[in-house]
Amino acid sequence: MEDIPYINELDLKGKRVLIRADFNVPLDEKGNISDDTRIRGVLPTINYALDEGAKVILASHLGRPKGKFIPEMGLATVAKRLGRLLGKEVKMAPDCVGDEVKTIINYMGQGEVVLLENLRFHQEEEKNDETFGKQLAELCDVFINDAFATAHRSHASNIAITHHVPECAGGFLMNKEMSYFEKALGNPMRPLVAIIGGAKVSGKIEVLENLIDKVDKLLIGGGMAFTFLKARGYDVGKSLVENDLLDMAGKIIEKAKTKGVKLYMPVDCVAADRFDAAAETKVVAIQEIPPDWMGLDIGPATTMLFSAALEDAKTIVWNGPMGVFEMDAFSRGTYAMVTTVANSYAVTIVGGGDTDVAIHRAGDSAKISYISTGGGAFLELLEGKDLPAISALHKNKVKQREVT
Ligand code: AMP
Numbered sequence: 456m457e458d459i460p461y462i463n464e465l466d467l468k469g470k471r472v473l474i475r476a477d478f479n480v481p482l483d484e485k486g487n488i489s490d491d492t493r494i495r496g497v498l499p500t501i502n503y504a505l506d507e508g509a510k511v512i513l514a515s516h517l518g519r520p521k522g523k524f525i526p527e528m529g530l531a532t533v534a535k536r537l538g539r540l541l542g543k544e545v546k547m548a549p550d551c552v553g554d555e556v557k558t559i560i561n562y563m564g565q566g567e568v569v570l571l572e573n574l575r576f577h578q579e580e581e582k583n584d585e586t587f588g589k590q591l592a593e594l595c596d597v598f599i600n601d602a603f604a605t606a607h608r609s610h611a612s613n614i615a616i617t618h619h620v621p622e623c624a625g626g627f628l629m630n631k632e633m634s635y636f637e638k639a640l641g642n643p644m645r646p647l648v649a650i651i652g653g654a655k656v657s658g659k660i661e662v663l664e665n666l667i668d669k670v671d672k673l674l675i676g677g678g679m680a681f682t683f684l685k686a687r688g689y690d691v692g693k694s695l696v697e698n699d700l701l702d703m704a705g706k707i708i709e710k711a712k713t714k715g716v717k718l719y720m721p722v723d724c725v726a727a728d729r730f731d732a733a734a735e736t737k738v739v740a741i742q743e744i745p746p747d748w749m750g751l752d753i754g755p756a757t758t759m760l761f762s763a764a765l766e767d768a769k770t771i772v773w774n775g776p777m778g779v780f781e782m783d784a785f786s787r788g789t790y791a792m793v794t795t796v797a798n799s800y801a802v803t804i805v806g807g808g809d810t811d812v813a814i815h816r817a818g819d820s821a822k823i824s825y826i827s828t829g830g831g832a833f834l835e836l837l838e839g840k841d842l843p844a845i846s847a848l849h850k851n852k853v854k855q856r857e858v859t
Contacts, residue, residue: 457849467507473595477602478515500626522578552590588615601626604829606844613844644769652677653775665839676777692744723754732782752778753788797822806833
């Protein structure tokens, strides 16, 4: 993993510190924030910068305004919530670049906080435009990237800006995400067990290929298991199968064998006569799915099999639900896994997509060692890729070393 400096290694006193955060929070129909986890996640970095005597400038995107000014996607609600969480005023800037913003920042005192308006109101942000990155850079002396959830994107506020600010570093959230990931896949306590579920194999081929090289056991559940089961020769009725990926699934099964990785797949499932919360259902062995039925959750025997496979785990990485957990009738398998993982003595790391939703709903989030705040970014790490935002901070560090 590329090494980068973190905020606590820099002198922030009296400096203008621009923190790229991910305040892309969910909003309800009235425009109120329905979950402020992402805002809370950045508080340690903001508070640290304030304690060190910095002038704190915050930047984020919200939604997908695609380069247009859309008032409903403004960050004023975030400023209000953040102000309440910090116990101090967070001033809202009318834009994220330009003369008016510069003037506001020029008048900032130590210990003050300004939130810039939605970065994506400018199309240059998503284009990683160099001039836009430079305009953002002109607002600060130090750049801190704490937006892990956006770290897989190459945008101006996490890449181009680093070309124009000499002092750049990651924030505490970025540090936490990267170090837990390192604990999980870089240098894990073994046995390392991965649980991969969710809808399709196609979205997770690279994840599976990368994990096969690293884990001791791999548990495959969710819709994607049926492509693997079919590749093994089972008739899985109308279950979700990607026929074009049967060869690929077969290769992954072979690779697991060659590498000595223990591969676990469902032995039974909750089958339904249609994809519907009110469908007729029955628990059947995997060999006995009726031709017109589909498997929408793992069954009780699979839950026991998977739980037993997790018993000696020292590290567990989990991505993707075991069934269509959004419907009560097909949620039991996922919730049973939540209980097993939550009560395990292993280091448990969950991320990417819907798995965290199931854990929060089960009320077990406090029992998980770490729940990643990034969906796409976490998946890219699972795929074995470098994150562009981390690479940019790393390159900046190398460049600074050459200069000094
Ligand atoms: P992903 O984003 O790939 O992690 O997929 C998450 C989605 O997979 C959830 O919305 C689940 O409803 C869906 N899913 C899980 N198991 C199945 C299944 N057996 N058949 C169809 N969809 C499933």
